[in-house]
Amino acid sequence: MDRVAEILAEASAEAVEPRFRALTAGEVMEKAPGEVVTIADREAEAIIERRLRELLPVPVVGEEAVAADPALARALHSEPAVWLVDPVDGTSNFIAGRPDYAVMASLVRSGRTVASWIWQPTHAVCYTAELGAGAWRNGHRLTRPPAPAAPAEWRGAVKSRFLDPERRRRVEAGSAAFGEVAPGRHAAGIEYPELAEGGLDFILYWRTLPWDHAPGSLLVTEAGGVSARLDGSPYRPEEPGGENGLLVAADRETWERTRAVLLGPAD
Numbered sequence: 001m002d003r004v005a006e007i008l009a010e011a012s013a014e015a016v017e018p019r020f021r022a023l024t025a026g027e028v029m030e031k032a033p034g035e036v037v038t039i040a041d042r043e044a045e046a047i048i049e050r051r052l053r054e055l056l057p058v059p060v061v062g063e064e065a066v067a068a069d070p071a072l073a074r075a076l077h078s079e080p081a082v083w084l085v086d087p088v089d090g091t092s093n094f095i096a097g098r099p100d101y102a103v104m105a106s107l108v109r110s111g112r113t114v115a116s117w118i119w120q121p122t123h124a125v126c127y128t129a130e131l132g133a134g135a136w137r138n139g140h141r142l143t144r145p146p147a148p149a150a151p152a153e154w155r156g157a158v159k160s161r162f163l164d165p166e167r168r169r170r171v172e173a174g175s176a177a178f179g180e181v182a183p184g185r186h187a188a189g190i191e192y193p194e195l196a197e198g199g200l201d202f203i204l205y206w207r208t209l210p211w212d213h214a215p216g217s218l219l220v221t222e223a224g225g226v227s228a229r230l231d232g233s234p235y236r237p238e239e240p241g242g243e244n245g246l247l248v249a250a251d252r253e254t255w256e257r258t259r260a261v262l263l264g265p266a267d
Helices: 003-020 039-055 065-069 070-078 091-095 165-177 187-195 210-223 252-263
Strands: 028-032 034-036 060-062 081-089 102-109 112-121 125-128 134-138 140-142 155-158 180-182 201-207 226-228 245-249
Touching: 003 039, 003 081, 003 102, 003 112, 028 065, 034 039, 034 065, 034 091, 034 210, 039 060, 039 065, 039 081, 039 102, 060 065, 060 210, 065 070, 065 081, 070 081, 081 091, 081 187, 081 210, 102 187, 102 210, 102 245, 112 187, 112 210, 125 187, 125 210, 134 210, 140 210, 155 165, 155 252, 165 252, 187 201, 187 210, 201 252, 210 226, 210 245, 226 252, 245 252
Parallel strands: 060 081, 155 180, 155 201
Antiparallel strands: 028 034, 081 102, 102 112, 112 125, 125 134, 134 140, 201 245, 226 245
């Protein structure tokens, strides 16, 4: 666990942090319509991939590698073990000079996330989680505090960009039942730890790219929270392309009540 945390911090120090608020125009590219990438993403992923393979020689499914060759993501189901890597989570924040970005990795065995790491360079915080062993913040055990008793006191985030118009209307109407609902921080590596530590009580996602959600989902569940698909089934990382929703919450009761208010009861 410690060595992977070191690898992320080292790659960040080598390829990411020197370019924070120092990117040139030629170092920001569009990799798909509406999706940008920087030289920092690509260089950090190359460093992390090489060093993770030295640690455990299994396939590495990295966000930028999959952007170039989508077939690489099939390893999530065809291989017994896979590394997942997001070299700069919150790239738009990074480009804009906002400090809310993270460097993330997770280890998936037989389709299940068994370990995860989230390094927040500008905040100097490392979150780790290991299946069945707990969640940690800079080496200190992390336990999700209870949510307030009344939903009117809950704080949440709703990522509505990929919702269809009908669902968006329903979610926006239901959001009035809660104390505060924000659009999120534009980085899963910031949002999941915020929920794990009690700053948020729920988050609704729709598109769930595996490198974005595997690390934080394990962190939240090992801290005592819930990360589940909208039918109530536990989150499992899957190949990109699906938009089937994910609700993360402080506990099962908070999950159930939030699901019912925003989208109706689970089937």
